[in-house]
Amino acid sequence: MSDIGGPGGDNVKVIVRCRPLSDMEIQQGHQMAVEVDEVNMRVTANNPAGEVGEPPKSYTFDATFGPNSKQVDLYNRSARPIVENVLEGYNGTIFAYGQTGTGKTYTMAGDRSVPEKRGIIPNSFAHIFDQISKSGDDKTFLVRVSYLEIYNEEIRDLLAKDQSHHLEIKERPDVGVYVKDLSSxxxxGADEMDKIMTLGNKNRSVGATNMNAESSRSHAIFTVTVECSQLGIDRQQHLRQGKLHLVDLA
Structure with missing residues (x-):
C-alpha cells in the first residue's frame, strides 16, 4: 500500500502481491488458493474447505502481482512514481501490510547482494541518488534520514547511542506533528543510506513467531528527506522539500 501527495491527484493506492508456496507448504501438500490476474488487476480466492460448487470471490485493486512477479517490475509499477514525486517536493509513504510469513520483508528489502532480488527500499535509495546525479548544475540537493521505532506504544530513535531514551510526539503550528529530539x-549516497538503515535495524525489537524466528515485533519508520535548492528565472534560490516514509509494520 502506498500513500502519496503528488501532482497526479493520487491519494492512496492498494497493491497486492501474492507469494509462491513455501517449501514447507509444498511438502505438506498445500495448494494455491488464489489466482492473480495482473492485466485486470484482480485477485480471485478459492475456498479449499468450501462446499462443492461454491463460487470463488474476486477482488480488484490498483495493481496486482503474482507469485512469479519480479522485484524490478513491482518497484517500477508501485514505488517509482512515489519516489519521483518526492524528488519534486511532495511527500509519500510506502509500506507493506500482511501477517508474518507473507513476504513483506522480501518485498521491501529483498536480497541486497543480488541486484535482481533487491526490494523497494534499496531500489528507492539507488533511484534517489541516480536522479540527483542527473540533475543540472542549477540544482543543489541535501538528503537526510531518520529512523524511529514504535514498540509497546513507546518511541525510540534507532540511530541514537542511548537506546533506553524514549521520545515524545509534539505538535507546533509551523511544522505540525513531529517527534521531539529525533536525530537526522x-x-x-545510496550505500551510506543503506548502512545507516542496517545500523538501525540492529537496534530493533524482534521476537520469534510461529512463522518467523526473527520477526520484527515493532513498527519502524525510515524517513528520507530530500531538499532541493534551485536557481529560478528570477535569479533567486527556491527551496523545495519532499519526504519519503518507508514503513515496516510488525
Whole structure:
C-alpha cells in the first residue's frame, strides 16, 4: 500500500502481491488458493474447505502481482512514481501490510547482494541518488534520514547511542506533528543510506513467531528527506522539500 501527495491527484493506492508456496507448504501438500490476474488487476480466492460448487470471490485493486512477479517490475509499477514525486517536493509513504510469513520483508528489502532480488527500499535509495546525479548544475540537493521505532506504544530513535531514551510526539503550528529530539543524519549516497538503515535495524525489537524466528515485533519508520535548492528565472534560490516514509509494520 502506498500513500502519496503528488501532482497526479493520487491519494492512496492498494497493491497486492501474492507469494509462491513455501517449501514447507509444498511438502505438506498445500495448494494455491488464489489466482492473480495482473492485466485486470484482480485477485480471485478459492475456498479449499468450501462446499462443492461454491463460487470463488474476486477482488480488484490498483495493481496486482503474482507469485512469479519480479522485484524490478513491482518497484517500477508501485514505488517509482512515489519516489519521483518526492524528488519534486511532495511527500509519500510506502509500506507493506500482511501477517508474518507473507513476504513483506522480501518485498521491501529483498536480497541486497543480488541486484535482481533487491526490494523497494534499496531500489528507492539507488533511484534517489541516480536522479540527483542527473540533475543540472542549477540544482543543489541535501538528503537526510531518520529512523524511529514504535514498540509497546513507546518511541525510540534507532540511530541514537542511548537506546533506553524514549521520545515524545509534539505538535507546533509551523511544522505540525513531529517527534521531539529525533536525530537526522545527512547522507551522500545510496550505500551510506543503506548502512545507516542496517545500523538501525540492529537496534530493533524482534521476537520469534510461529512463522518467523526473527520477526520484527515493532513498527519502524525510515524517513528520507530530500531538499532541493534551485536557481529560478528570477535569479533567486527556491527551496523545495519532499519526504519519503518507508514503513515496516510488525
Amino acid at each position: 543524519v545527512t547522507v551522500g
